[in-house]
Amino acid sequence: MFRPVLARTIQPRRSLHTALGNLPHTTSPLVSNLTFFNSVTGSNESIPTFRVLDGVGKPVEGAQMPEIDQSLARRLYENMQLLPTLDTVLYNVQRQGKISFHMTSHGEEGTIIGAAAALDPEDEVLGQYREMGVLLWRGFGIDNVMAQCFGNQEDTSGKGRQMPVHFGSPKHHFHTISSPLATQIPQAAGVGYALKRSPERRGRNIAACFFGEGAASEGDFHAGMLLASTIPAPTLYIARNNGFAISTPSSEQYAGDGIASRGPGYGIDTVRVDGNDVLAVLAGIREARRRTLEQGRAVLVEAMSYRVGHHSTSDDSFAYRQRSEVEDRKRIDNPIVRFRLFMESQGWWNADEEEALKARLKADVMKAFKRADALPRCELGELFTDVYGGEEPWNIREQREELKSLLKKYGSTWEPWKTELGKFRSKGADLI
Numbered sequence: 001m002f003r004p005v006l007a008r009t010i011q012p013r014r015s016l017h018t019a020l021g022n023l024p025h026t027t028s029p030l031v032s033n034l035t036f037f038n039s040v041t042g043s044n045e046s047i048p049t050f051r052v053l054d055g056v057g058k059p060v061e062g063a064q065m066p067e068i069d070q071s072l073a074r075r076l077y078e079n080m081q082l083l084p085t086l087d088t089v090l091y092n093v094q095r096q097g098k099i100s101f102h103m104t105s106h107g108e109e110g111t112i113i114g115a116a117a118a119l120d121p122e123d124e125v126l127g128q129y130r131e132m133g134v135l136l137w138r139g140f141g142i143d144n145v146m147a148q149c150f151g152n153q154e155d156t157s158g159k160g161r162q163m164p165v166h167f168g169s170p171k172h173h174f175h176t177i178s179s180p181l182a183t184q185i186p187q188a189a190g191v192g193y194a195l196k197r198s199p200e201r202r203g204r205n206i207a208a209c210f211f212g213e214g215a216a217s218e219g220d221f222h223a224g225m226l227l228a229s230t231i232p233a234p235t236l237y238i239a240r241n242n243g244f245a246i247s248t249p250s251s252e253q254y255a256g257d258g259i260a261s262r263g264p265g266y267g268i269d270t271v272r273v274d275g276n277d278v279l280a281v282l283a284g285i286r287e288a289r290r291r292t293l294e295q296g297r298a299v300l301v302e303a304m305s306y307r308v309g310h311h312s313t314s315d316d317s318f319a320y321r322q323r324s325e326v327e328d329r330k331r332i333d334n335p336i337v338r339f340r341l342f343m344e345s346q347g348w349w350n351a352d353e354e355e356a357l358k359a360r361l362k363a364d365v366m367k368a369f370k371r372a373d374a375l376p377r378c379e380l381g382e383l384f385t386d387v388y389g390g391e392e393p394w395n396i397r398e399q400r401e402e403l404k405s406l407l408k409k410y411g412s413t414w415e416p417w418k419t420e421l422g423k424f425r426s427k428g429a430d431l432i
């Protein structure tokens with residue numbers, strides 16, 4: 001005899017909203033009209049962008065301003081000014097052939113410094129490569145920046161064995177940059193989980209992961225988001241949407257509503273902020289940090305800005321965008337100018353202080369540059385150290401022997417080798 005067991009055991013959950021109830025084990029209401037959707041806002045409008053200062057630095061009426069006093073405002077502004085001062089010198093130094101590479105933060109000063117200020121100094125930061133400002137905010141210092149970019153004997157990031165701008169500092173809780181895109185995104189989910197498991201740091205610190213909108217097209221973005229959403233941990237994802245991934249404009253990077261629209265798909269609290277408004281970034285990331293710490297779950301912030309500089313010293317962006325577009329953005333929506341106008345309106349800044357700051361920063365950066373330029377590199381033999389823990393393996397020994405024999409052959413006779421050797425502390429004598 002047929003017994004309607006299924007009808008009894010799989011009872012649809014009663015819903016107050018629909019007569020048809022819900023699918024079992026879900027909160028999805030059953031409906032009888034066929035409706036497609038392609039928006040996370042529930043209407044055809046885009047996800048909004050949070051801002052507190054208008055284009056000329058005036059607080060927007062009714063805006064949720066972050067708590068900020070004059071000394072914090074001045075610290076924000078000084079760091080926002082330090083970034084382009086350093087960037088301009090390093091960019092020119094690369095052009096002179098003194099360093100091999102540089103990437104500037106021009107146009108993203110509000111996003112990077114605002115985010116740095118919203119974090120706890122001991123939060124673990126996993127950057128992409130354009131986040132030097134976080135290290136500056138944490139007191140890494142311009143001598144350290146120069147040492148890494150020159151790869152001299154004072155480079156604490158990697159003893160001169162990494163490309164410029166690949167900073168790292170355990171002391172400043174800044175994980176070493178690795179340029180294969182998006183690798184930091186799943187790693188950050190793991191760092192957040194490690195913090196959650198650490199009795200000393202649970203409830204105190206988060207992992208903060210920066211990435212560009214281009215990097216978010218990598219599979220690692222999705223792997224990382226899924227990991228963070230299914231194994232909850234205090235990981236804050238900060239998408240820097242600067243409009244370009246080298247020559248690919250964001251209009252060709254994705255068809256959806258930016259990076260923010262992907263957060264809800266992973267069940268992650270998400271907000272979009274005006275990245276050129278340092279106070280909106282500060283307020284948005286402070287709240288995002290509070291949430292991720294309190295809930296022990298990932299949060300996503302998308303900061304909208306515009307990459308005013310070329311992608312790197314290897315790029316000429318005028319090959320794929322109009323010079324006038326860049327000049328317009330610099331003029332119309334400059335994060336530094338917007339914040340300066342706000343500071344002046346509060347009586348916290350004036351033209352004399354502006355002039356004095358610019359002169360001081362330039363002098364400090366030039367002094368650090370000259371110092372770094374004069375310092376030798378580490379010992380050449382250190383090329384082979386710190387690769388593996390424990391006993392040195394055969395392949396490293398073999399590579400050292402190979403270099404030694406090449407040095408014997410070319411070191412004192414072939415001009416390019418002679419010049420390069422002269423840059424190391426003992427001029428290669430430790431290997432010869």
Ligand SMILES: Cc1ncc(C[n+]2csc(CCOP(=O)(O)OP(=O)(O)O)c2C)c(N)n1
Nearest residue numbers: 130179180181212213214215242244245246
């Ligand atoms: C896996 C991988 N693919 C390609 C590259 C080359 N690459 C370096 S930066 C970059 C663009 C990244 O753009 P975005 O993530 O938007 O960051 P932005 O440079 O704008 O800050 C590309 C394609 C790379 N480093 N790694």
Ligand SMILES: [Mg+2]
Nearest residue numbers: 212213244245
């Ligand atoms: Mg980008």
